Structure formats: structure tokens, C-alpha cells
Amino acid sequence: MDKTWNNKAWFLVLPVLVLVAFSAVIPLMTVVNYSVQDTFGNNVFFWAGTEWFEELLHSDRFWEAMVRNLIFSFIILAIEVPLGIFIALNMPKKGWGVPVCLVLMALPLLIPWNVVGTIWQVFGRNDIGLLGYYINALGIDYNYVQDPFDAWVTVIIMDVWHWTSLVVLLCYAGLVSIPDAFYQAAKIDGASRWAVFRYIQLPKMQRVLLIAVLLRFMDSFMIYTEPFVVTGGGPGNSTTFLSIDLVKTALGQFDLGPAAAMSLVYFLIILLLSWVFYTVMTNYDAER
Amino acid sequence: MARIDVNHIRHSYLPNPQKDSDFALKEVHHIFEDGGAYALLGPSGCGKTTLLNIISGLLYPSHGRLLFNGRDVTRLSTQERNIAQVFQFPVIYDTMTVYDNLAFPLRNRRVPEADIDRKVRETLDMIDLASMAKKKARGLTADQKQKISLGRGLVRSDVNAILFDEPLTVIDPHMKWVLRSQLKQLHRRFGYTMVYVTHDQTEALTFADRVVVMYDGEIVQIGTPAELFERPRHTFVGYFIGSPGMNVLPVALEGKTAMLGAQRIELPGVPKAGAGTVELGIRPEYVRLGREGMTVQVSKVEDVGRHKVVRANLEGREIAAVIGEDDEVPAEPKVRFDPAGINIYADSWRVEMGA
Numbered sequence: 267m268d269k270t271w272n273n274k275a276w277f278l279v280l281p282v283l284v285l286v287a288f289s290a291v292i293p294l295m296t297v298v299n300y301s302v303q304d305t306f307g308n309n310v311f312f313w314a315g316t317e318w319f320e321e322l323l324h325s326d327r328f329w330e331a332m333v334r335n336l337i338f339s340f341i342i343l344a345i346e347v348p349l350g351i352f353i354a355l356n357m358p359k360k361g362w363g364v365p366v367c368l369v370l371m372a373l374p375l376l377i378p379w380n381v382v383g384t385i386w387q388v389f390g391r392n393d394i395g396l397l398g399y400y401i402n403a404l405g406i407d408y409n410y411v412q413d414p415f416d417a418w419v420t421v422i423i424m425d426v427w428h429w430t431s432l433v434v435l436l437c438y439a440g441l442v443s444i445p446d447a448f449y450q451a452a453k454i455d456g457a458s459r460w461a462v463f464r465y466i467q468l469p470k471m472q473r474v475l476l477i478a479v480l481l482r483f484m485d486s487f488m489i490y491t492e493p494f495v496v497t498g499g500g501p502g503n504s505t506t507f508l509s510i511d512l513v514k515t516a517l518g519q520f521d522l523g524p525a526a527a528m529s530l531v532y533f534l535i536i537l538l539l540s541w542v543f544y545t546v547m548t549n550y551d552a553e554r
Numbered sequence: 555m556a557r558i559d560v561n562h563i564r565h566s567y568l569p570n571p572q573k574d575s576d577f578a579l580k581e582v583h584h585i586f587e588d589g590g591a592y593a594l595l596g597p598s599g600c601g602k603t604t605l606l607n608i609i610s611g612l613l614y615p616s617h618g619r620l621l622f623n624g625r626d627v628t629r630l631s632t633q634e635r636n637i638a639q640v641f642q643f644p645v646i647y648d649t650m651t652v653y654d655n656l657a658f659p660l661r662n663r664r665v666p667e668a669d670i671d672r673k674v675r676e677t678l679d680m681i682d683l684a685s686m687a688k689k690k691a692r693g694l695t696a697d698q699k700q701k702i703s704l705g706r707g708l709v710r711s712d713v714n715a716i717l718f719d720e721p722l723t724v725i726d727p728h729m730k731w732v733l734r735s736q737l738k739q740l741h742r743r744f745g746y747t748m749v750y751v752t753h754d755q756t757e758a759l760t761f762a763d764r765v766v767v768m769y770d771g772e773i774v775q776i777g778t779p780a781e782l783f784e785r786p787r788h789t790f791v792g793y794f795i796g797s798p799g800m801n802v803l804p805v806a807l808e809g810k811t812a813m814l815g816a817q818r819i820e821l822p823g824v825p826k827a828g829a830g831t832v833e834l835g836i837r838p839e840y841v842r843l844g845r846e847g848m849t850v851q852v853s854k855v856e857d858v859g860r861h862k863v864v865r866a867n868l869e870g871r872e873i874a875a876v877i878g879e880d881d882e883v884p885a886e887p888k889v890r891f892d893p894a895g896i897n898i899y900a901d902s903w904r905v906e907m908g909a
Contacts, residue, residue: 450612451645453632455659455706465647465658 300526318527328528330503331511332535338418338507339486342425346482347475349426350433355467357438368438371431383495386424390496410497414504421493421505428492429482436478440471476547480540487536508532555747556622556714558586558609563618565604571616578604579615580771586715588623589745591738593762595752597794601771602751606717609749611635622714638707639717643724644699648692652683655691656705663710677709680740697729701736708740715747722757734761755795767791783837784895789902792835798863801841801873802899805834812898815869817848822893823907827900835904838863840895841875843883847890852883 304314322328357367374382390410392398401408410420444466452462490509493499499506499514506514512532516525565579574580579601586592594602607613608620611632620628627635647655656677660670678684681701686694691702700721707716722730738761741748752758758765759779767775767782767790775787786792792800805812805819807827812819812834819834843864850866850873857879864875864883875889898905 445643445645447641447643447645450610450632450639451641451703451706453612454610454637454639456633456662457658458662461658461662465649469647469649 297526297529300522301530302523304523314523318523319531322524322527322531327503327511331506331508334505335487335489335507338422338489339483341422342429342486343479343482345422345426346430346433347479350430350478351437351471351475353430353434354437354441354471355463357434359442368435371434371438374428374431375435377428379491380495382424382428383492386420386427386492387496390420412501414501417497417501417505420496424492424496425486425489429485432481433478436474437471440474441467444470476544479547480543483543484536484540487539555588555745557588557624558715558747558749559619559621559624560584560586560605560609561619561621563605563608563615563620565601565608565613565615565617577616577771579608581618582773583618584766584773584776586747586749589747591741591748591750591761591763593750593752593758593765594768595755595758595765595794596768597753600768602753602768603719605768606639606719606749606751609715610637610639610717612639636710636713637715637717638704638710638713639719640700640703640707640721642720644696644703646691646694646699646702648690650691651687652689652691652694652702653678653687655702656709659706659710673709673711677705680708681705682736697725697733700725700733704737713746715749718748718750718752720752721750722752722754730757737761755797759795767794769794785897785904786835787904789833789835789899792837792897796837796839798838798874800835800837800897801871802833802835803868803871803873805832805898807832807898814848814871817869819891819896820893821896821898821907825898825900825905825907827898827905830901833899833902834891835897835899836891836895838874838876840892841873842890842892843875843877843881843887844890845884845886845888847888850887850889852887855883 301318302314302316303311304317305311353371357371358364377385389395390398390408392402392409398408398410407413408416410416448466449462452466457465488509489507490513493505493507494510494513497505499510508528509532512525512528515521515528560582563579563582564577566577568576571577582601582605594605596602604613608615611627611630611634614629618628619626622635647658650658653674656674657670660673665673674687675684678687681704683698683701683705686698691699694702704716704721707713722733725733734757737748740746750758750761752761759782763778764776765779765782766773767788769788769790775782775791777785777787782791782795786795786800789800789802792802803814805814807813807825810821810824812821812832814834825832843866848868850868852864852866853872854865856863856865859879861879862877862881864877864887866873866875866887866889868889873889877883898907
């Protein structure tokens with residue numbers, strides 16, 4: 267069969283291509299460009315080939331930041347997803363409580379990242395911070411500036427405080443879309459509370475949960491502002507996540523080549539992991 | 555199976571009902587006999603779903619009592635009442651297979667797995683889904699899903715009643731007939747007490763032995779399909795049942811004669827009507843169109859396939875008449891009312907006619 271060729275269609279696609287080129291492809295290409303060159307300033311560049319990539323993949327500092335970041339993402343997902351579901355299940359479905367809860371839930375999401383960081387930076391200080399001072403007053407030695415464990419706890423609680431709402435709101439949207447008849451039928455079938463959750467609510471929330479997990483994973487894997495404001499990546503390097511490390515390399519030391527190589531690797535990792543998440547969760551969905 | 559006794563039940567969705575109009579159910583007092591197939595018929599908002607939900611225990615009535623086989627169940631929960639209900643939209647547990655869907659109510663009641671298997675297989679045969687047992691329920695068509703909802707009720711051998719809340723709303727027309735006749739068969743074979751809520755008169759009349767017609771929170775008539783058709787107790791039943799509905803014309807009574815404007819209509823007897831508005835009701839099927847009788851102006855003839863509906867003007871009132879598919883409207887059309895089809899209403903309620 268002869269295909270119909272109509273090259274006019276290209277004119278229709280062109281505006282989008284141009285837009286994407288300027289907003290994404292060209293900036294990305296400059297990064298690719300930097301990643302294979304070396305410079306000593308004055309805008310003089312030398313060809314470096316894959317040198318920066320090799321160096322990066324053999325750098326302990328990079329792998330340590332990566333492992334830290336993976337652990338961080340895993341912990342906050344393990345806390346925020348179950349907690350978010352739990353809160354969504356217990357939110358009122360009608361009446362005056364609905365708008366109250368929704369506004370309360372949305373509040374943390376409306377606060378800018380660096381403000382969240384500042385809030386917790388002050389909140390947790392053991393000299394003037396409301397939280398830090400009283401924890402110490404209770405006899406618990408808490409100091410996120412010096413103790414890596416305390417720093418982690420602070421950063422994780424801050425993230426849970428900031429982002430659990432997102433999971434809650436997504437799950438809540440899934441829950442309110444379940445018609446009453448399902449709950450009535452479950453009553454008639456004599457289903458327990460757990461069975462209602464397992465066979466009615468969870469299946470209906472599955473799609474929004476997929477979105478929640480993806481968003482939270484990507485965001486937490488790219489986290490920068492809040493830990494940077496609170497701990498600055500310290501004490502030592504204990505809360506230096508990938509993007510903090512990247513900024514230190516690119517702007518702190520002005521090593522454009524290594525920073526560009528790192529950006530690309532970082533980008534590919536996020537792309538890969540998101541794809542894996544998505545595929546696993548949608549396949550699971552299709553199988554059933 | 556059980557006899558369901560709805561004893562002076564009133565229900566309001568408001569916290570402090572005062573007036574009659576605050577009640578969604580004004581007062582319902584009726585006995586659903588054991589093993590009967592009932593239809594609750596009425597327009598949207600007449601309280602039929604409210605009544606159904608009170609029977610199933612999804613709602614507790616504001617006043618009155620509900621008895622199953624003489625036992626007071628008014629305050630019992632849905633589980634304890636042991637009823638089955640099929641909803642307007644198919645409710646299935648879509649992560650489970652068809653088999654597991656049917657086993658679910660039994661597993662929740664901790665029935666031994668061997669008994670479950672036997673019951674589920676029986677039920678699958680009853681609802682004609684045996685070949686689908688291993689399939690995921692979410693992949694089925696709407697009518698199959700609706701059969702699963704029904705099956706989840708049938709699988710419990712001891713259900714007191716099976717309630718249907720407009721179960722065929724989302725089903726394709728040709729499957730409606732199939733499902734409805736399967737329901738009738740199940741009813742004949744197993745003698746379940748069935749209560750079927752619908753606003754579709756065809757569904758009600760074909761499904762039920764007795765049709766309960768509701769209007770504005772009250773039961774206006776209970777009867778067999780034939781009774782509802784021949785002797786509507788309330789003008790509403792006349793309008794609502796039949797297609798087109800009954801012609802209702804304001805008349806003045808003079809003994810055995812009804813005066814419709816200048817026209818005199820002979821009645822089969824003397825109506826026992828007191829003061830108030832008097833109306834004459836006659837179904838289009840009993841209006842004879844021909845060359846003698848009262849002169850009418852024909853405005854429209856609708857051919858509906860099996861017969862024709864003639865819309866005409868009689869003494870300034872719209873009336874409808876049904877004529878045969880091959881009949882023609884005469885050049886100077888006149889109508890006569892067949893005395894067998896005449897009902898007289900005083901203040902909307904039917905009155906008897908003496909000799």
C-alpha cells in the first residue's frame with residue numbers, strides 16, 4: 267500500500283519543535299558540550315573526551331552522595347506514602363471539616379522551599395529554636411549542626427512535614443471518587459474494615475498512588491534547597507545529596523566539565539529510575 | 555426468605571422534621587409477603603430508594619418499625635439483617651476474579667472453604683457465568699458485572715430478601731430483557747422475596763406480581779399490573795402507567811351522566827363522589843375514534859409501530875386515543891368513551907360507581 271506523504275505536516279509541528287529546542291534541547295547540549303571539554307578560564311576550551319565521566323564514576327564522593335540520596339528517598343517514601351494514605355482515610359468526606367482539612371493540608375505545599383528550610387533551621391536550633399531547645403530541655407542530646415544522625419532526622423522530618431500533604435491530597439482525591447454504593451455493598455457483604463481498604467479503597471487509589479510515588483521519588487532525589495538551608499550538606503558531608511554536591515562542584519569550585527558530566531549522569535539516573543518505577547507499577551496493574 | 559413488614563414507617567433526612575413536606579417518606583405501611591416479587595414504581599424523588607435503603611438497613615427510619623418474619627429489625631445493622639442488594643451501578647471488587655467476588659461475602663462470614671466452593675459453583679451456574687469463574691471481574695461487560703452483584707446475594711443461602719435499586723439502568727436494551735427474564739426464572743425456581751425499585755413501568759410490570767406505586771413519599775396504589783392499568787386508584791397512577799398515560803378531564807356530575815363542557819357522557823353507574831374537583835379518567839385504549847360521538851379536532855397522529863396514537867382536542871382539552879396500525883382517521887372525527895374504561899376521580903382519588 268502506498269503511504270500518503272504530506273510534508274506540510276512538518277509546519278504544524280515546527281512551533282513545538284522550536285519551543286522544545288530552545289527550552290530543553292539547546293541548554294542540554296551546552297551541558298553535553300561542557301562535559302567533554304576542559305577549561306582554564308578566559309573562554310579557552312580543550313577537548314577532554316570522556317575524561318570527566320571516567321573520573322566521576324571512579325569518584326567516591328559521587329557514589330557516597332548517590333547512596334545517601336537513595337537512602338533518603340527510600341526513607342521518605344516509606345514514611346510519606348503510608349502516612350499519607352492513613353491521613354487521607356481519616357479525613358472527613360463531607361461537612362465543614364472538608365474545606366478545613368484541605369486548607370490545612372495544602373498549607374505546607376504553598377510555602378517556598380527555602381522558607382521551609384529556614385523555618386526548620388530556626389525551629390531545630392538548640393539555643394533559640396522551639397523544637398531544639400525543648401528536646402534538649404527534656405534531656406535528649408539533640409544538635410543537628412554537629413551530630414549527623416540528628417541532621418538526618420531533622421531533614422527527614424522536614425521533608426515529611428513539607429510533602430506528606432501531597433500524598434494525602436492525591437489519595438483523598440482517589441478516595442472521594444469511590445461511589446457510596448461500594449461501601450454499602452461491602453456492608454451487605456459483611457466486609458471488615460481491612461477488607462474494605464484492601465479490596466475497594468486501595469485498588470481505587472492505585473493510579474494516584476503511582477503518581478504520588480513518582481513525584482515524591484523524583485523530587486526527593488533532586489532535593490537541594492531545604493537541606494542546603496538547614497545543614498548546608500553537613501555536618502561534614504553527611505547530608506550532602508547529589509544536587510548539593512553538584513552545586514558545590516559547579517559553582518563552588520567552578521569545575522564546569524566535571525559538573526556537566528555529573529549533571530548528565532544525574533539526569534540519566536532519574537530518567538532510568540522513574541522509568542523503572544512506572545513500568546513496574548503499570549505492569550503490575552495490567553497483570554491483575 | 556422472609557415476610558417483610560413495613561410498619562407505619564416515616565423518614566426524613568432533616569434533623570427536626572415538622573411539616574409533612576419535611577418527610578421523604580410520609581407514611582408507609584405495607585407487608586411484603588414471603589416469596590413475593592414486588593416492584594416499587596414511581597418517579598425520581600418519590601421516596602422509593604429511601605424505602606429500599608430502610609429495608610436493607612443502610613438508613614434507619616425516623617419513625618415506625620420494620621419486621622422480618624415478625625421479628626423487629628428496625629435498629630439492626632445491614633449485616634445482621636442478612637439481605638442482598640443490587641445497586642444501580644454494578645458494584646464489583648475489580649481486583650478479584652469472578653469466583654472470588656462471589657466467595658467474598660461467604661469468606662467474610664468465615665464459612666468453611668469447602669462449603670464456599672460448593673455454593674459459589676452453584677451460584678455461578680444460576681447466573682450463567684460458570685465459564686468466567688477464573689476471569690478478572692473488571693474485564694466483564696456491564697450486564698455480567700450486574701449479575702455478579704446479584705450473585706453475591708444469591709450465594710448466601712439464608713438471605714431474607716433480595717433488593718434491587720434500578721439495576722438495569724446501565725444495561726443495554728437487548729440485555730435488559732434477558733436479565734429480567736433470568737431474574738423472573740430465579741424467582742420462580744427459588745422463591746426469593748424480591749423488591750425491585752424502578753421508574754420504568756415496563757420493567758415494573760414485567761418483573762413483579764404486585765406493583766407498589768409511590769408518589770411524593772406515599773404509596774398510592776398496590777396491585778397487579780392489570781389492576782393498575784384498568785382501575786388506577788389515583789390520577790397519578792393513571793398518568794404514570796401506560797403510554798400514553800390516562801386522559802384526565804374535569805367534569806361535572808349529573809347522576810349517571812358526566813358533563814364535559816357541552817358534551818354529555820353516559821357513565822356505567824352513579825359515582826359516589828362528594829364535593830370537590832371531579833375528574834373523568836379514560837385510557838387512550840378505551841377512546842373509540844369513529845364517525846359518531848363527540849366532535850374532536852385531530853392535531854397529530856403518531857405512528858409508534860404496533861399502533862397509532864391520535865392527539866386531539868375535545869372541548870378545549872388535549873386527549874389521546876389509540877387506534878390500530880391500519881386504521882385511518884375519519885374525515886370528520888368523533889370520539890366515544892367505552893364505559894368499561896371510565897373511572898371517576900374526586901380530588902384525584904378514584905370513587906366507586908353504584909348501579
